[in-house]
Amino acid sequence: MIFxxxxxxxxxxxxxxxxxxLFNNLSVALESGQILRVAGPNGAGKTTLLRTxxxxxxxxxxxxQVNQLPLQECLDQIIxxxxxxxVTKDLTVLDNLKFLTDADExxxxxxxxxxxxxxxxxxxxxxxxxxxxxRCALARLWCVEAPIWILDEPYTALDVxxxxxxxxxxxxxVAVGGICLFTTHQPPQQLDYQILELGDVD
Amino acid sequence: xxxEKRMLVRELKLIAARPxxxxxxMWFTLLVISMVPLALAPDSQLLAxxxxxxxxxxxxxxxxxxxxxxxxxxxxxxxxxxxxFLDRPLAWLVGVKLIAHWLFNVLPLILITPVAGLMLSVSxxxxxxxxxxxxxxxxxxxxxxxxxAALTLGSSRSGILGVLVMMPLFVPVxxxxxxxxxxxxxxxxxxxxxxxxxxxxxxAATLVPVAVSAAIxxxxxxxx
Numbered sequence: 398m399i400f401x402x403x404x405x406x407x408x409x410x411x412x413x414x415x416x417x418x419l420f421n422n423l424s425v426a427l428e429s430g431q432i433l434r435v436a437g438p439n440g441a442g443k444t445t446l447l448r449t450x451x452x453x454x455x456x457x458x459x460x461x462q463v464n465q466l467p468l469q470e471c472l473d474q475i476i477x478x479x480x481x482x483x484v485t486k487d488l489t490v491l492d493n494l495k496f497l498t499d500a501d502e503x504x505x506x507x508x509x510x511x512x513x514x515x516x517x518x519x520x521x522x523x524x525x526x527x528x529x530x531x532r533c534a535l536a537r538l539w540c541v542e543a544p545i546w547i548l549d550e551p552y553t554a555l556d557v558x559x560x561x562x563x564x565x566x567x568x569x570x571v572a573v574g575g576i577c578l579f580t581t582h583q584p585p586q587q588l589d590y591q592i593l594e595l596g597d598v599d
Numbered sequence: 600x601x602x603e604k605r606m607l608v609r610e611l612k613l614i615a616a617r618p619x620x621x622x623x624x625m626w627f628t629l630l631v632i633s634m635v636p637l638a639l640a641p642d643s644q645l646l647a648x649x650x651x652x653x654x655x656x657x658x659x660x661x662x663x664x665x666x667x668x669x670x671x672x673x674x675x676x677x678x679x680x681x682x683x684f685l686d687r688p689l690a691w692l693v694g695v696k697l698i699a700h701w702l703f704n705v706l707p708l709i710l711i712t713p714v715a716g717l718m719l720s721v722s723x724x725x726x727x728x729x730x731x732x733x734x735x736x737x738x739x740x741x742x743x744x745x746x747x748a749a750l751t752l753g754s755s756r757s758g759i760l761g762v763l764v765m766m767p768l769f770v771p772v773x774x775x776x777x778x779x780x781x782x783x784x785x786x787x788x789x790x791x792x793x794x795x796x797x798x799x800x801x802x803a804a805t806l807v808p809v810a811v812s813a814a815i816x817x818x819x820x821x822x823x
Contacts, residue, residue: 452683472683473685476684477681481676483678487617496606496678499601499602
């Protein structure tokens with residue numbers, strides 16, 4: 398499967414939180430096949446920027462367009478994985494995944510095997526470790542088809558092997574015309590990305 | 600499976616995982632009702648008169664108890680914000696969630712009212728009126744307390760605050776329901792008041808999901 402060409406245009410975006418200017422007059426354009434890493438120290442506004450591009454934060458000033466359309470009309474083309482768990486502790490791994498996608502069961506099983514949760518499909522998420530819970534949230538990247546991925550600190554709590562698997566999956570995604578925006582403090586070795594540095598706005 | 604079906608299935612599985620969520624409010628109602636005769640003088644005439652109103656109020660309180668945290672855990676787990684990426688309007692999904700909540704959490708409260716009625720020696724006609732009033736009025740009450748829950752998602756003492764904010768909207772429903780019960784006791788026609796209550800529920804069910812979705816968006820926008 399290959400995605401139709403996608404383009405995200407962020408123009409003149411500004412954001413102020415608690416009287417602090419996080420970014421000012423920010424303009425970036427991203428096209429199919431590109432990976433953008435948003436970098437910067439803690440509190441620089443990385444999460445805020447990602448949540449704004451995902452449509453979770455209202456835009457204070459500026460414009461975000463996806464294929465020339467307003468962002469709010471294109472949310473179904475986005476997968477957003479934030480740093481909240483994004484899974485329900487009292488449900489099983491498989492049930493968690495089932496709720497957020499309409500992919501068929503075989504596809505979900507395969508996605509869970511891909512993230513190394515083979516044999517845990519029917520375990521409750523509260524019985525898993527933090528890293529395994531994270532894997533469960535990330536499994537959506539293997540079974541939901543959406544061209545735009547917005548991943549906030551996806552590597553947190555992942556072991557080296559899983560981090561590599563995730564890198565490979567991101568590469569696979571951009572190879573078929575997807576876009577990936579992410580933040581991390583541990584620069585991945587196997588990705589070819591552009592960097593957007595946040596911080597130091599006056 | 601469509602998202603609506605998935606949401607209903609998820610709700611059932613959550614109840615299976617946390618059965619206390621439905622049983623605690625049911626115990627609460629029965630406990631309150633069983634205390635009433637002990638607190639009053641042992642006068643079965645008086646009990647029969649106030650019994651139906653007591654059951655109504657106890658059920659209302661139990662409903663508030665199990666609705667006040669309707670969206671809380673999904674909100675703090677970050678599952679609620681994922682609803683925005685599903686290919687349905689948020690208000691629609693909220694509507695489905697409210698229906699599921701009414702079916703699985705509120706309906707059981709109504710189903711135990713005959714037992715409570717027997718405990719307070721309420722007559723059969725009044726008990727029937729009570730049962731129907733609750734069926735007709737609880738959709739509105741569920742919607743209103745759901746709105747209270749959504750408005751106060753971001754604050755720490757959300758439960759009490761949500762109930763307080765929504766109190767004025769509960770009042771007309773309770774007054775109309777009391778009217779039905781009084782008429783049923785007299786043996787006069789209860790249909791006009793029931794129709795009004797029904798209208799209240801229909802209006803609430805159509806408008807409240809829109810308000811709830813706006814409140815949810817607001818709270819998601821204010822959090823990380």
